[in-house]
Amino acid sequence: MPAGEGPAAVRMGGRGRLQAGSRNSRWMGGILIVVLPLRDGIPNVYARVDARPAPGSASGSGAGAPRRTPCAGRRRRPQRQEPPISPGTPIDMAYTPFLVERWMSAHEQRARFNLGESGVQPLRLGELLALAEAAGRTGARRELDELVLTYDETPGTLELRRRVAALYGIEPEEVLITQGAIEANYLLFRALVEPGDAVVSMFPAYQQLYSAAAMAGAEVRLWRLRPEDGFVPDLRALERLLDRRVRLIVINTPHNPTGTVLDEAALRTILAWAEDIDALVLCDEAYHGIVHGGGTVPPAARTLSPRAVSVSTLSKTMGLAGLRIGWLAATRPIVERCWGYRDYVTISVSRLSDALACLALDLRPQLLERARAIVARNLAQIEVWMERHAGDFEWVAPRGGIVCFPRLRRTADSEAFCRGLMEQEGVLLVPGSAFEMPDRVRIGMGEDPGVVASGLERVSRYLAGKG
Known part of the structure; x- marks a missing residue:
């Protein structure tokens, strides 16, 4: 349809692609989706919350039952209570407490x-700057004094992405700088997983690595690390969980909370199985580089295969959690898709954090x-x-x-x-x-x-x- 020609509705197609429909509005879970006329060939989608509940929803006792909107009356703020550790009743069907x-x-x-x-x-900031000066970066303090505190480049500055890319032997365009590894992981689940997909995740694990997949509508299959096996990952148990419905295999090495490590042979096996079923591997590598007892540090997953997405951060091993700097290293299509979703949330990282992250990666050893x-x-x-x-x-x-x-x-x-x-x-x-x-x-x-x-x-x- 030529730009500006009439209204056209859209719907989410495979992997989230927009496809033309036949109506200009419809209800989706209590949200009215209105698609306005095309502008420059792009549908303009407008959504608003309405008091009308979705058919069959739990918002009311039946069709047409009223639903409280955020502005419908005021209630006295309850006294603050310590958050429970047990999941309890989820706030809604898509949410699980972290x-x-x-x-x-x-x-x-x-x-x-x-x-x-x-x-x-x-x-401390002073400690980081002192390390930089000891390493010959005598102008680091002056550079920070002169830094303009504007928005950062949305994927991260080229200077920072070059430094991250060098860790994996890839191009800067294959890196997206994020607000910690947690944002990188969340963007990947949002961008790559849709209802009906299956996701395999290690368990136990940092909860995001399986709950975010479930919140995206995926069937989550748990690859259990068993105490009786010393938490050593059983690759054959993983293999039994794999089929062509699996979109993503989620691994974490070194592992939180058990401290187990996947060696290079295990990583290559997992990546080969992913190739066989046309899946991707998300490898959370927040603790990369710390192996005990003189053990060999395995390579980052992204260095082994384009099917791997390596996620990491300055928080865990570098002692710089306050910068809130993480990243994902992936192929360009994955980076660009995650970047697109990121436009809707954080836009970019802090310009100051970006500059300090460059300094930290220069001091990584x-x-x-x-x-x-x-x-x-x-x-x-x-x-x-x-x-x-x-x-x-x-x-x-x-x-x-x-x-x-x-x-x-x-x-x-x-x-x-x-x-x-x-x-x-x-x-x-x-x-x-x-x-x-x-x-x-x-x-x-x-x-x-x-x-x-x-x-x-x-x-x-x-x-x-x-x-």
């Missing part, structure tokens, strides 16, 4: 000893070495502590990353255990119920070793008090 984030939001700012954190001890040293010291003292408390904990030593996931021997209620520990000793752990394994706790190994030592002493005191 249990780890609810727990951390409720407790991390009050903890005296934060052993629940999943990243390495954060740097030094920052990774710092992280490895901190984690190695903490892992050593946690190993000794676990031996002392063998009657209280059963644990599998992590092979990589910054967290471990021991089992509580004396109780299966990790949430009650962690609440009591926080209230009595000011020590924050993450209950395994946040990972749907309620007899475990997650312990972070990235804090200052003195803080970890003091925190473990207080856990010992808490255990002694419980008899």
